Amino acid sequence: MRGRVAYFGVFTALALIFSYVETLIPFHFGIPGMKLGLANIIIVLVLYRLGVKEAYLLSVVRVLLSGFLFGNYFSIIYSLAGGILSLSAMALLKRNGGFSVMGVSIAGGVFHNIGQLAVAMLVVETFSVIYYVPVLLVAGMFTGLLIGIAANEMLKRLVNLND
Amino acid sequence: MDMKTGLKKKDWVLIMIIICVAWLTVLVHIFIGGKGANRVIVKIEGAIQDTYNLSKEGEYEINGGTNVLLIRNGKASMLEADCPDQLCVHQKPISLNRESIICLPNKVVVEIESGTSREFDAVTR
The missing domain is CATH 2.60.320.10 (N-utilization substance G protein NusG, insert domain)
Incomplete structure (x- = not known):
């Protein structure tokens, strides 16, 4: 149990660092809200190695901390909506079985974008954002795949982390 | 299972579904949107x-x-x-x-x- 708490701390720190690194990369694809989601590597790792509960906790802690440190009130709401929906989709697919880490991560990437879009629609009270859906779906798929490949490689090398 | 990519059958199904939905929304966009x-x-x-x-x-x-x-x-x-x-x-x-x-x-x-x-x-x- 003590080991789990320690690991959770390490993963929280790692997720925060990834969030910070991401703010340093000036990604602008002409589409609002599109980013790599590096911290999601850690979320996937925790989901596979520590469990669903821990992954949820880390998601919320990560969003709140990085939001207060590098973002603002708005970025917290968007990230939270995206993060929770993304993790729910990933947990569901993982429990369902038959999906690889990449598949689970792809679902996470796509639903992260859907969650953010839903909040955007509520905030600006317009449906015209719905026209970002195809771009965000495909973008989420590719970033999810990349994150999945990275997480898969890390999982292979973190075999002793189960206790 | 494809050993090279590590992607399983269900992964490919998921990818196909995402691409299909994306295409569908593009078609809707073209249908509703347009010039003028x-x-x-x-x-x-x-x-x-x-x-x-x-x-x-x-x-x-x-x-x-x-x-x-x-x-x-x-x-x-x-x-x-x-x-x-x-x-x-x-x-x-x-x-x-x-x-x-x-x-x-x-x-x-x-x-x-x-x-x-x-x-x-x-x-x-």
């Missing part, structure tokens, strides 16, 4: 604030000066915004029907609309 767009509509918190002509070039302060809208060469873009992330400023200029630029912190939406699509609008909203 000529108006730029500025909405604040969902309420229409101003309407500009897309063919008339100029810079306009909107939402009491928090954002500056630029209309040039039949395209609209956000020139300035006082928000920290500047996402709307980095967005590509828009010109097609129902395309939009959104500044979330200021709750500003800039939308392109054709003068003839009002009826459809009334039905869909």
Whole structure:
């Protein structure tokens, strides 16, 4: 149990660092809200190695901390909506079985974008954002795949982390 | 299972579903959207604030000066915004029907609309 708490701390720190690194990369694809989601590597790792509960906790802690440190009130709401929906989709697919880490991560990437879009629609009270859906779906798929490949490689090398 | 990529059968099914849904929404976009767009509509918190002509070039302060809208060469873009992330400023200029630029912190939406699509609008909203 003590080991789990320690690991959770390490993963929280790692997720925060990834969030910070991401703010340093000036990604602008002409589409609002599109980013790599590096911290999601850690979320996937925790989901596979520590469990669903821990992954949820880390998601919320990560969003709140990085939001207060590098973002603002708005970025917290968007990230939270995206993060929770993304993790729910990933947990569901993982429990369902038959999906690889990449598949689970792809679902996470796509639903992260859907969650953010839903909040955007509520905030600006317009449906015209719905026209970002195809771009965000495909973008989420590719970033999810990349994150999945990275997480898969890390999982292979973190075999002793189960206790 | 494909050993080279490590992707399983269900992964491929998932990818196919995502691509299909994306294509479907693109088709819907093409079907509903299209040419003939000529108006730029500025909405604040969902309420229409101003309407500009897309063919008339100029810079306009909107939402009491928090954002500056630029209309040039039949395209609209956000020139300035006082928000920290500047996402709307980095967005590509828009010109097609129902395309939009959104500044979330200021709750500003800039939308392109054709003068003839009002009826459809009334039905869909």
